[in-house]
Amino acid sequence: MAQYKGRVQNAGRRQQTYTQGKNAYVQGTAVRKPDERIYAPREPKRQISNTARKNREKAYHMSFGYVLFLSCAVVAAGFILMSYIGLQSDLTNSIKNVSRLEKELNNLKLDNDEEYNRITSSIDMEEVKRIAIQELGMKYAEEGQIITFSGEGSDYVRQVADIPK
Secondary structure (H helix, E strand, C coil), rough: EEEEEEEEEEECCCEEEEEEEEECEECCCCCCCHHHHHCCCCCCCCCCCHHHHHHHHHHHCCCCCHHHHHHHHHHHHEEEEEEEHHHHHHHHHHHHHHHHHHHHHHHHHHHHHHHHHHHHHHCHHHHHHHHHHHHHHCCCCCCCCCCCCCCCCCCCCCCCCCCCC
16 A cells, blocks of 8 residues: 655655655656665575584673683783883893993993003113113123023913922
């Protein structure tokens, strides 16, 4: 049974809309395009087996044990990630500290070398020789007083007995 929905005036022309069930049609000169969702052919629903339906229902529901397992996994992952970030921070701080200490070592070496060069350039070796010979009574070694030892590749020589005179 057709049902009258209303009248609309469109540029002096009458337009009437009738509905019958889900279908609607317009009578008049300015007919709208039909709604494609209503008129599109529908595919019939596939029938699924009871076991497949039960499996799908089980998949939608999570048991308490599964939720507890997932919660523990998230907490463990969070703890591991926080530990990893802490270790990365410690490593970065250590690298910065090593860099600072290396810079300080290089500055100290440079200062030490400069001081050594200043001291060695200020020493007059002739004055040291004069003081050693005249004031302290030192003299040059004579023949037979010099004994040579072989180091045999070692950095030092061990004295196990007195040096003969």
